[in-house]
Ligand code: SF4
């Protein structure tokens with residue numbers, strides 16, 4: 001656990017989003033933490049997976065080396081930035097010479113980002129003490145109060161920073177803020193249990209009911225995930241179950257039926273099932289932090305999503321398509 005000199009936990013975030021209406025009831029502010037033990041190939045926030053701060057580059061913001069006198073190239077003492085592709089300047093049709101980051105030489109020191117006034121280069125990942133984050137989240141309290149909203153702690157997997165998360169949740173409850181935890185559920189039970197006194201709602205992901213298939217694709221088995229959600233239900237916690245619908249992985253009717261059967265056994269704890277159709281909006285984000293090619297799939301059709309919704313609704317569950 002990282003702490004500052006007053007022994008307060010320090011957490012690492014990659015984003016804070018206000019006015020969120022998709023991460024629990026009402027208007028919410030969502031804090032996104034870095035670090036996750038899963039490796040979902042469809043992850044729409046690839047910058048969330050690693051805990052370390054990562055150099056990111058947004059090509060559309062890059063002014064080109066001529067406009068900025070190659071500031072980033074000059075700043076990098078590891079020779080990790082070279083000339084890259086060109087793109088057209090939409091204002092006058094001229095060519096803009098952009099850069100390319102050699103990821104094998106880059107150590108994410110951030111020196112180039114400090115020199116990039118266009119903020120095309122930036123370090124993804126910012127550290128907060130629990131008090132600093134709480135103070136930021138409390139700035140939006142009026143919106144929570146007037147809309148029945150609150151704060152959602154998300155990731156990445158927030159349970160990987162449990163000391164920080166527990167402390168922030170506790171502070172929020174001291175201010176009577178509604179709290180939600182968006183989690184994969186992949187953690188030891190005693191870690192999950194520490195969040196229970198301060199968490200009103202769990203947004204809980206279920207990806208596949210077959211552990212071997214689960215592990216083959218997201219690199220961890222599903223047993224701890226299923227056991228933890230059962231224990232949360234037994235302890236009277238409220239659950240919104242989130243199911244990403246991923247073609248060629250978990251979108252088949254058999255898996256959807258098994259997931260529905262499992263959810264019915266969780267009883268009244270489950271307030272809603274949210275089906276999240278795969279989309280490929282995250283693909284561009286991978287290119288900000290990596291040169292690795294990303295597998296893309298065809299999103300499921302609206303008609304197919306409706307069919308899956310009907311199947312799950314048939315089990316008496318309240319199902320929405322997110
Ligand atoms: S990344 Fe920034 S500093 Fe580097 S060429 Fe583009 S605008 Fe200039």
Ligand code: SF4
Pocket residue numbers: 055075076077078079080081101105106107108109110111112113
């Ligand atoms: S983060 Fe550091 S090592 Fe990487 S490209 Fe920038 S200056 Fe070079």
